[in-house]
Amino acid sequence: xxxxxxxxxxxxxxxxxxxxxxxxxxxxxxxxxxxxxxxxxxxxxxxxxxxxxxxxxxxxxxxxxxxxxxxxxxxxxxxxxxxxxxxxxxxxxxxxxxxxxxxxxxxxxxxxxxxxxxxxxxxxxxxxxxxxxxxxxxxxxxxxxxxxxxxxxxxxxxxxxxxxxxxxxxxxxxxxxxxxxxxxxxxxxxxxxxxxxxxxxxxxxxxxxxxxxxxxxxxxxxxxxxxxxxxxxxxxxxxxxxxxxxxxxxxxxxxxxxxxxxxxxxxxxxxxxxxxxxxxxxxxxxxxxxxxxxxxxxxxxxxxxxxxxxxxxxxxxxxxxxxxxxxxxxxxxxxxxxxxxxxxxxxxxxxxxxxxxxxxxxxxxxxxxxxxxxxxxxxxxxxxxxxxxxxxxxxxxxxxxxxxxxxxxxxx
Ligand SMILES: [Zn+2]
Numbered sequence: 025x026x027x028x029x030x031x032x033x034x035x036x037x038x039x040x041x042x043x044x045x046x047x048x049x050x051x052x053x054x055x056x057x058x059x060x061x062x063x064x065x066x067x068x069x070x071x072x073x074x075x076x077x078x079x080x081x082x083x084x085x086x087x088x089x090x091x092x093x094x095x096x097x098x099x100x101x102x103x104x105x106x107x108x109x110x111x112x113x114x115x116x117x118x119x120x121x122x123x124x125x126x127x128x129x130x131x132x133x134x135x136x137x138x139x140x141x142x143x144x145x146x147x148x149x150x151x152x153x154x155x156x157x158x159x160x161x162x163x164x165x166x167x168x169x170x171x172x173x174x175x176x177x178x179x180x181x182x183x184x185x186x187x188x189x190x191x192x193x194x195x196x197x198x199x200x201x202x203x204x205x206x207x208x209x210x211x212x213x214x215x216x217x218x219x220x221x222x223x224x225x226x227x228x229x230x231x232x233x234x235x236x237x238x239x240x241x242x243x244x245x246x247x248x249x250x251x252x253x254x255x256x257x258x259x260x261x262x263x264x265x266x267x268x269x270x271x272x273x274x275x276x277x278x279x280x281x282x283x284x285x286x287x288x289x290x291x292x293x294x295x296x297x298x299x300x301x302x303x304x305x306x307x308x309x310x311x312x313x314x315x316x317x318x319x320x321x322x323x324x325x326x327x328x329x330x331x332x333x334x335x336x337x338x339x340x341x342x343x344x345x346x347x348x349x350x351x352x353x354x355x356x357x358x359x360x361x362x363x364x365x366x367x368x369x370x371x372x373x374x375x376x377x378x379x380x381x382x383x384x385x386x387x388x389x390x391x392x393x394x395x396x397x398x399x400x401x402x403x404x405x406x407x408x409x410x411x412x413x414x415x416x417x418x419x420x421x422x423x424x425x426x427x428x429x430x431x432x433x434x435x436x
Contacts, residue, residue: 066410073111074114075111075113075424076113076427077112079248079388081118081120087140088338088342094147094154104151106399106400109400110401114158114164117177119137119178120140121184123183127183137195141198153172154172156173158175161435180246181249189234192234202245203243204247204269205231205245206222208249210222214226216251231254236261245258247271248269259294262294264295265294266296272306272367273370273371277312285374288371291379292378295433298371298380298381299427300382302364302382303392307359311356311359345390359393361395361396361405364393365412377418377421382422384399406419409422
């Protein structure tokens with residue numbers, strides 16, 4: 025969202041004012057030294073916890089819009105300045121190959137993935153004061169201790185392995201630590217929740233060999249976007265914990281991208297984690313239908329913006345998305361961070377607090393929640409968790425502790 029920087033700054037000022045006063049009061053009321061007073065306010069708890077966001081699409085902005093995410097940007101959802109303000113310790117960057125633009129395999133898909141990986145590696149090399157290129161839980165802990173942000177890589181959709189098993193290891197060697205077999209378009213070897221083919225397609229034999237190769241190497245298998253059939257094939261094939269990097273609960277928001285209660289139970293049984301997405305369409309009941317109606321209302325406007333853009337197919341898509349961003353914000357009801365916590369609550373009630381985390385999908389969606397509009401607002405999630413009665417230890421697990429555990433279990 026484009027107007028989110030000022031609210032984020034105001035929220036930060038409000039927090040600092042509120043909680044610095046709160047701490048002084050506690051200290052004045054105590055008879056002796058009170059070292060715990062400042063440690064129990066939400067912002068301190070948030071800053072102390074290791075926060076890991078399992079999914080953001082920012083690297084495509086770096087490539088296609090040439091944004092410098094070292095600087096605070098006036099648009100989008102993520103940059104290093106706002107990540108630090110939001111107390112983020114680790115970001116998994118989604119290496120996303122859009123099959124409609126780059127092919128569902130082949131040289132262009134491979135190059136698109138490789139270019140994104142190179143962009144993140146270059147970022148870490150050029151700004152070692154900000155970033156640590158990370159592949160393990162220990163790397164994340166080290167980055168956090170040094171006050172830096174760990175940059176990690178996840179492949180969204182298996183298009184770039186180009187139906188070759190040896191390419192799984194190639195991407196592992198380049199630093200990729202999770203992969204989802206399919207994004208919204210099915211591959212020959214894995215069905216997607218986003219197309220008709222996926223309704224009947226799970227993993228074929230090659231798909232199962234991909235999962236086993238990921239297990240062998242120590243790459244996490246991501247079920248976000250896959251079809252129901254593929255989900256069950258993954259859970260029944262994988263010998264390591266399975267994750268959903270950016271999904272939510274179908275029991276609350278009934279969209280095919282979300283997980284049913286049975287799926288959440290099965291995923292938890294593998295030892296894995298459901299990382300809750302921040303996207304209103306997957307969070308708010310009925311929002312998806314309303315979005316379809318808005319899409320129909322703005323179709324001409326979107327097409328005109330695309331036609332007026334002189335650049336290539338990627339830039340035409342950016343032009344379309346800019347119209348969607350503006351019109352969704354105007355025409356669709358705002359969704360609050362409390363709705364994210366409803367999904368977290370639902371998962372905790374089903375399988376306990378050890379199997380839930382966060383995966384924002386920042387810069388991969390045209391609209392976010394009103395009070396968690398960018399990464400700078402992340403403390404608002406902790407505030408809401410604490411308000412609902414979660415303990416500091418619970419918050420540690422939800423923000424990143426559970427994913428650290430899974431990474432340690434999966435790595436070889
Ligand atoms: Zn996605």
